[in-house]
Amino acid sequence: MSNSLHHADTLVIGAGLAGIVTALELLDRGQRVTLLDAGPRSACGGQANEAFGGLLLSETPEQKRNGIQDSPALFLADWLRAAQFAPDAQWGRRWAEDYVARNRVEIYDWLHDQGIRFFPAVQWVERGNQGDGNSLPRYHVAWGCGRGLVGTLAARLFSHPCSYLLDLLFEHRVEGLERRNGAVSGCHGHGPWGAFRVQAEQVVVCTGGIGGDLGRVRQHWDTALYGPCPDNLLSGTPPCADGALHDQVQAVGGQVVNLGQMWNYAAGIAHPEPEYPDHGLSLIPPRSALWLDAHGRRIGPQPLVTGFDTHDLCKRVGRLPGQYSWQLMNWRIAIKEMAISGTDTNPLFRDRKLVRLIWQTLTGNKALVNWMLERCPDVVSGNTLEELAGRMNALGPLPVDLAGMRADVQAYDAMLKRGPALHNDDQLRRLAQLRQWRSDRLRTCRNQPILDPKAGPLIAIRERIISRKSMGGMLTDLQSRVLDATGQPVPGLYAAGEAAGFGGGGISGIRSLEGTFLSNCVFNGRRAAQAIAQGG
Known part of the structure; x- marks a missing residue:
C-alpha cells in the first residue's frame, strides 16, 4: 500500500x-x-x-424559428410560480433570477461554442395543471x-x-x-x-445528490407532501449518488x-436488465392512455395526464392504494406516444438520425413497444379486457376490478364516439390542447378509443414512483x-x-x-x- x-x-x-x-x-x-x-x-x-x-432555455434561435416569443420577465414569473420558494430560500431564488437572465449567454451560447447542437423542434413540458408551469415551449433536446x-x-x-x-x-x-x-x-x-x-x-x-441511496431518500421523504415513502420505490439513479x-x-x-425536495417521477417500471438493486426506467407515458389505480379503476375526478405537472402526479400516486398505478392503452396509442426517458432508449436522438426520427414519428415506435412487451416485467398485453385483467392480476399485488375497469373504459370510449363537440372530460380537453402545438400533435393520437378492434392488442403497464434527482x-x-x-x-x-x-x-x-x-x-x-x- x-x-x-x-x-x-x-x-x-x-x-x-x-x-x-x-x-x-x-x-x-x-x-x-x-x-x-x-x-x-x-x-x-x-x-x-x-x-x-x-435543457430549459429561453430566447434561443430554436425558439424564434418555432415562432416563440419569450422574455426574461415571463420566464421568471413561470419559475417563481412553480418553485413556491420559502421565505428563507433567498439563495435558491437568486440563482433562479440569475439563470433566467443569463441562460442564453452562459449556457446555450457556451454549449454552442463547444459544438453542441439542439433538435430543431422545441418541446412544451410542465405546462402546469392550471397553466401554472411553462407558459411557452422551452425544452431543448x-x-x-x-x-x-x-x-x-x-x-x-x-x-x-x-x-x-x-x-x-x-x-x-x-x-x-x-x-x-x-x-x-x-x-x-x-x-x-x-x-x-x-x-x-x-x-x-x-x-x-442522494437519489442513489434509497435509505437516504426514505430518511428525507416528505410524507406530508407525498404520503408515506413507498416500499416499492424504484431507483433511477446509480448507487454512487449516495x-x-x-x-x-x-x-x-x-x-x-x-x-426533502426531490424530483421523482410517477411512471417508473422495473428495468429488464438491472445494473443495481431496484433499478428502474422512467417512462414518458402516453397521454391518450387511461391512468388507472391498482384496482384498475380510472383515477379521478381529475384524470392523470403526463406532461403537465410531474410533482402533482407523484403526490397523487403516492396516496393511491398500494402506491402504484396502471396505464391502459392499445397498440396504436403505444407506438405513437410511448417513450422512455434516457439516452439509450432514444437511439435516434442519441445517434442524430433526423430522417429516421421523422419517419418513426410518422409511423410509430414499434421497436420500443415490442421490446417493452418482450422484456419489461411490468408490461402485459391481451386481446380482450378479460385476458388483460388476468395478466394484470398475475402481477398484482392488489386485485383488478374487471367489471369496474370495463365500465370506465367503455364510458371513455363512448364519449370519444360522440365527437369533439360533445366531449366533457378533462383528459380529452388536455389532449385537444396538446395537439395545438405542432411538436405534440405529431406525437399524440387523435381521439383514439381504447377498445378499438383495429388498434389492438390491449396493453397495461404497472407503474411505480421512481427516485431521480435531489x-x-x-x-x-x-x-x-x-x-x-x-x-x-x-x-x-x-x-x-x-x-x-x-x-x-x-x-x-x-x-x-x-x-x-x-x-x-x-x-x-x-x-x-x-x-x-x-x-x-
Whole structure:
C-alpha cells in the first residue's frame, strides 16, 4: 500500500457534467486542476450519460424559428410560480433570477461554442395543471442526448491545449475533506494503489445528490407532501449518488439544505436488465392512455395526464392504494406516444438520425413497444379486457376490478364516439390542447378509443414512483461558494450541479419546470470556475 500526494490549484471532486464543465473552464483560464472521481474513466460523465438531454432555455434561435416569443420577465414569473420558494430560500431564488437572465449567454451560447447542437423542434413540458408551469415551449433536446453532450465536453477537456495542467484520478474515493489554516485545502481517501491525498487551494464538490441511496431518500421523504415513502420505490439513479460528500461538507461547516425536495417521477417500471438493486426506467407515458389505480379503476375526478405537472402526479400516486398505478392503452396509442426517458432508449436522438426520427414519428415506435412487451416485467398485453385483467392480476399485488375497469373504459370510449363537440372530460380537453402545438400533435393520437378492434392488442403497464434527482443540497452563493451556518463562505469550498441543489441549495424550489438539471450543471460549474479564477 502506498500513500500518494497530489497538488493542484483546484481540486474538482466528481467527474459528472458539473465536474467536467468546472475543470474545462478552469483549464481555459490556465489553472492547474485535479479531477477526481470514485468511478472508472469509462463512467466519466456520470448520470448525464443516461439522460435524455433536455435543457430549459429561453430566447434561443430554436425558439424564434418555432415562432416563440419569450422574455426574461415571463420566464421568471413561470419559475417563481412553480418553485413556491420559502421565505428563507433567498439563495435558491437568486440563482433562479440569475439563470433566467443569463441562460442564453452562459449556457446555450457556451454549449454552442463547444459544438453542441439542439433538435430543431422545441418541446412544451410542465405546462402546469392550471397553466401554472411553462407558459411557452422551452425544452431543448441536445442532439446526441445526454451522452453526446457530456461526451463532447469530456473530449474537449481531455484534448485541451492545457491538458498538461490536468491531473485525472479515477477510481479514487474521497473519505474526508482536509483543512489548513481554517480553509478547506484538499481531501484524502483510497484509490487503486492505496491511500491518497490531494492538496489544493480550492475544492469544488460536484458529486451529485442522494437519489442513489434509497435509505437516504426514505430518511428525507416528505410524507406530508407525498404520503408515506413507498416500499416499492424504484431507483433511477446509480448507487454512487449516495450523499457521502454531503456529510463531509457538513463536517467542515457547510450547510446542506432542502434534501426533502426531490424530483421523482410517477411512471417508473422495473428495468429488464438491472445494473443495481431496484433499478428502474422512467417512462414518458402516453397521454391518450387511461391512468388507472391498482384496482384498475380510472383515477379521478381529475384524470392523470403526463406532461403537465410531474410533482402533482407523484403526490397523487403516492396516496393511491398500494402506491402504484396502471396505464391502459392499445397498440396504436403505444407506438405513437410511448417513450422512455434516457439516452439509450432514444437511439435516434442519441445517434442524430433526423430522417429516421421523422419517419418513426410518422409511423410509430414499434421497436420500443415490442421490446417493452418482450422484456419489461411490468408490461402485459391481451386481446380482450378479460385476458388483460388476468395478466394484470398475475402481477398484482392488489386485485383488478374487471367489471369496474370495463365500465370506465367503455364510458371513455363512448364519449370519444360522440365527437369533439360533445366531449366533457378533462383528459380529452388536455389532449385537444396538446395537439395545438405542432411538436405534440405529431406525437399524440387523435381521439383514439381504447377498445378499438383495429388498434389492438390491449396493453397495461404497472407503474411505480421512481427516485431521480435531489433538488436540495449544499447551500451556495452566486459564486458557487458553500455557505456556513452564519451565511458566510466556507473558505476554499465550492459546490456545483446536483450536489448544490443545482445552485443555492434548491434553485427549483418544490417544483422544476424540467430541463433545469443538465443546464444548471453547466451554469453552476462555470460560475465556480470563474469565481476561482478571479480570486473569489
